[in-house]
Amino acid sequence: MTLTPAERARYQRHLALPEIGTPGQEKLKAARVLVVGAGGLGSPAALYLAAAGCGTVGLLDFDRVEVSNLQRQVLFDTAGVAQPKAEAGRERLARLNPEIRVVAHALELKADNVRAVFADYDLILDGSDRLSTRYLVNDACVIFGKPLVSAAIHRFEGQLMTYVPGRGPCYRCLFPEAPDGVVANCAEAGVLGVLPGVLGTLQATEAIKLITHTGTPLIGRLLVYDALELRFSEFRVERRRDCAVCGETPMITEPRDPKPPQAADAPRDGIGHLTAQGLKALLDPGAGAAPHLIDVRERWEFDTGHLPQAVNIPMSEFAQRLKELPRPGTTVFICRSGGRSLRASEMALKAGVAKPVNLEGGMLAWAAEVDPTMPVA
Ligand SMILES: [Zn+2]
Numbered sequence: 001m002t003l004t005p006a007e008r009a010r011y012q013r014h015l016a017l018p019e020i021g022t023p024g025q026e027k028l029k030a031a032r033v034l035v036v037g038a039g040g041l042g043s044p045a046a047l048y049l050a051a052a053g054c055g056t057v058g059l060l061d062f063d064r065v066e067v068s069n070l071q072r073q074v075l076f077d078t079a080g081v082a083q084p085k086a087e088a089g090r091e092r093l094a095r096l097n098p099e100i101r102v103v104a105h106a107l108e109l110k111a112d113n114v115r116a117v118f119a120d121y122d123l124i125l126d127g128s129d130r131l132s133t134r135y136l137v138n139d140a141c142v143i144f145g146k147p148l149v150s151a152a153i154h155r156f157e158g159q160l161m162t163y164v165p166g167r168g169p170c171y172r173c174l175f176p177e178a179p180d181g182v183v184a185n186c187a188e189a190g191v192l193g194v195l196p197g198v199l200g201t202l203q204a205t206e207a208i209k210l211i212t213h214t215g216t217p218l219i220g221r222l223l224v225y226d227a228l229e230l231r232f233s234e235f236r237v238e239r240r241r242d243c244a245v246c247g248e249t250p251m252i253t254e255p256r257d258p259k260p261p262q263a264a265d266a267p268r269d270g271i272g273h274l275t276a277q278g279l280k281a282l283l284d285p286g287a288g289a290a291p292h293l294i295d296v297r298e299r300w301e302f303d304t305g306h307l308p309q310a311v312n313i314p315m316s317e318f319a320q321r322l323k324e325l326p327r328p329g330t331t332v333f334i335c336r337s338g339g340r341s342l343r344a345s346e347m348a349l350k351a352g353v354a355k356p357v358n359l360e361g362g363m364l365a366w367a368a369e370v371d372p373t374m375p376v377a
Contacts, residue, residue: 041127
């Protein structure tokens, strides 16, 4: 894939980088990248990939542009409201860079179409806001041997990981069980508009590195970004030998259909929810049998300040330490803001913990509503 004079002019600043140069830019021209979800994450990822000269960019989304998307989905503008996202995005990317090919996939990804869609791409970027789609994309990437750069956002926090076949853990290694419902999407939970801009741009960065064989990809490391504290944290993660899809005896050998989406605010079967005030009442000596408290924050966060009764099982070790959880009685899961502990509650329920309960709002809520002297990292 040699570069034309017009392309050499457009990509000068890449050509000037010895780490990319003409060979790297030719690799970009030959690359075929699919962006799953043209939303807050997919918007900056697709814009930067198109600008960078990624030869084929696929945009997969079956939604239409809504005015409330424009707070973060920078691929679209006000005039595009009500248009199909895949098509509106394709037009925008074509205007940005007419040298590349942009393919609109206005469809819902399913087990029966994922093979055909993925067949035309070398690398997948996942920015979907449904947990079920996230597992389908991960499983398909493992089964078809495609690298995957996966990102997720929630309120003020984001996370990122890269999967390369044979070189490290997959998404399911980190989060082994798909909960039955869907994650609360941005409509319910709220999200800082600029947050997916950071994570989507990091996805594009990883994609360009993988395509040009430059630098060190985020393999076996989960990157967590906290916008409120402006802090990036990194957690080492190992491939699980018993992973259901990339393990030694995988149970999932074909992509499976996502479970039908449920209302995000529907109660999750079997998981209780507790406010900080509710937990305070439960810990009162007169309240009866005290609950078990499991704090799933990382060790350094736990050491900054924690409830005296709490036992620390960090989320990065949680899947390996499930058998340490108390089985009978009520077990309250605690983290910083309530997101990780909800995931822990779901995993605990599947592992046979009788009554997992999530502390809504986490230690931040505890500090705000119950004990202002509690330090929270
Ligand atoms: Zn795995």
